[in-house]
Amino acid sequence: MSGPALALRALHLGRAAGDPLVLPGPWDAASAVAFEAAGFPALATPSAGIARSLGYEDGSTPADEMFAQVARIVRAVSVPVTADVEGGYGLAPKELVERVLETGAAGVNxxxxxGRGGLRDAHEHADLLAAVRAEAGDALFVNARVDVYLRDVPAPATAAVARSLRYAAAGADCVYPIAAPVADLPALRSGLGADLPLNFLARPDSPPFAELGRLGATRITFGPGLLLRTLDHVRALAEELRGA
Incomplete structure (x- = not known):
């Protein structure tokens, strides 16, 4: 088993309810170094944040540029990094796994x-996850993002649980019903059982991390939120300099 993947997997297991794993999302090497220096044990790249930092719209970053930026981030730090590679860029599972491993990443979203504003068939996506798991073995921690809350699916919590369980059976280590509201966390945790790690997307108005953990979150990530907060500070600095 790969050392970084083993370390990343261990961070998700056996956590106390009020102690979720908090993974900041670096968009470049400098932000990754800052997050590591603050003491975070692992990092999770956000594809939307990297896109913004490279001058692309979310979802339009060329695969080569995404992998190159992930590799820069991994090289800059000593903690495990898990990489958001969106829907896999149309790559065959073997090539996708090879390219992720070439970056040095320990995990993958x-x-x-x-890619057309809808959802993949759940069976089809489970097949992709199973193929990625077969190619990667234990060398990657696989986080399956579940997008039902983004697509106006009826009864999204029920749909998220059904998809998540299917993806876990296919080999996913963790499930990520992105944009799930805080109010749905207990139902998601109940439906998933106690042992399947659950990733929650934190927002500026979210409750404290410990409360999110008690409600059912195993892992907290931020999407591009930390970059956006940083840009607010940059804009304020720019205004200050312009007025000087």
């Missing part, structure tokens, strides 16, 4: 949006 794969979403079940179809």
């Amino acid at each position: 794969l979403e079940d949006s179809d």
Whole structure:
């Protein structure tokens, strides 16, 4: 088993309810170094944040540029890094796994949006996850992003649980019903059982991390939120300099 993947997997297991794993999302090497220096044990790249930092719209970053930026982030730190590679860029599972491993990443996010504003068939996405798991073995921690809350699916919590359980059976280590509201966390945790790690997307108005953990979150990530907060500070600095 890969050392970084083993370390990342261990961070998700056996956590106390009020102690979720908090993974900041670096968009470049400098932000990654800052987060590591603050004491975080692992990092999770956000594809939307990297896109913004490279001058692309979310979802339009060329695969080569995404992998290159992930590799820069991994090289800059000593903690495990898990990489958001959106829907896999249309790569065959073997090539996708090879390219992720070439970056040095210890984990991967794969979403079940179809790139056209809808959702992939759950069976089809489970097959992709199973193929990625077969190619990667234990060398990657696989986080399956579940996009039902983004697609106006009826009874999204029920749909999220059904998809999540299917993805876990296919080999996902963790499930990520992105944009799930805080109010749905207990139902999600109940439906998933106690042992399947659950990733929650934190927002500026979210409750404290410990409360999110008690409600059912195993892992907290931020999407591009930390970059956006940083840009607010940059804009304020720019205004200050312009007025000087």
